[in-house]
Amino acid sequence: MSDPQFRHPTEPADTDSVSLGLAAYTAIRRDILTCRLVPGSMVTEGELMATYGFGKNSCRIALTRLAHERLVFARPRKGYQVAPITLKDVEEVFALRVQLEPMAARLAVNRVDTQQLHRLEAACRVEHIGPLPHRIDVFMDANKAFHLAIAEATGNERLLRTLSGLMDEMSRLVALGFNVQRVKPEIRHDHNSMIKAFEDRDERAAETIARRHIETFRTQTMEKVYASLSQAGTYLPLVVAGGVR
Incomplete structure (x- = not known):
């Protein structure tokens, strides 16, 4: 706390x-x-x-x-x-992100400020900036800002609001990885690849990289969630509708 x-x-x-x-x-x-x-x-x-x-x-x-x-x-x-973290929540959040973020990336080509994205990606590198709680806060803010800068560049306010809410829901899953494994998700490669696609004005590449990023992140996140469960036991329940798994 x-x-x-x-x-x-x-x-x-x-x-x-x-x-x-x-x-x-x-x-x-x-x-x-x-x-x-x-x-x-x-x-x-x-x-x-x-x-x-x-x-x-x-x-x-x-x-x-x-x-x-x-x-x-x-x-x-x-x-x-x-609120517990449920498998249904995780599945729904990723199902929406994998549809919306590739579309946002495609629409943001020729619109997004790539210099801003470079600054936000650099801000995600938090390995040596202080105690763990501070690193979590800094990384989560920077990572969210990176993705929302892309969504904002589309000019679609509903898309921006929806993704902002999904990023908030996702933040607890990211925090579990930090708290248990003391590491952040490895996103630098995907972020930089996405920025290059924007700089190249390549809509297809931007969309493809965004989709790959979400799919890879889903796998990494679930591994961290289960690692958290293994370490924390009953104090960190992962539940489905109607019961605990």
Whole structure:
């Protein structure tokens, strides 16, 4: 979990309360997406208040919003469960990405800023920039920005919003690989190949590389998920609809 960043002995009403609720939501959501709050684990309002330094009202605002996004589930008399990672979720996310991202790459040819992509790819190289939690944050932000820069270049706002949501869902899977194996997915080759295709204005190559990247990433991700399960056991459930595998 994150170290407490905001400490308010009292929580003013109205605007200040909404602002603190947003801050609580942002901090807790970040830790869910980076798996510092372990998938499937239980948390209580009191635990979140103690960890993040927010008051009860702010935590409730945050939990209400997180529940709406299905990142937590209320469990009567127990608290809240951090959303488990399910095989169905993984399959659905990859099924959409493998269709949408190659299309986005093709449409972005002649539009995307390749210098920006070079900077974002370089930002994904996080091996020597500090402790593991910081490396996870930096890599996830840079990798997401790389893919969304391509989507944004298409000019299709719905495509951009959809891929942004999918990247957020994917982030927990990426974080599992970091947390267990202490490595990031090896994406440098694909990113650079994609940039070259954009520089060459080669629509077919950009589309093909994007598809290969997602398919390879799916295999790597599932290997890391299962490695996480093997190491963490029942504390990191991978479930399907109706039960645990």
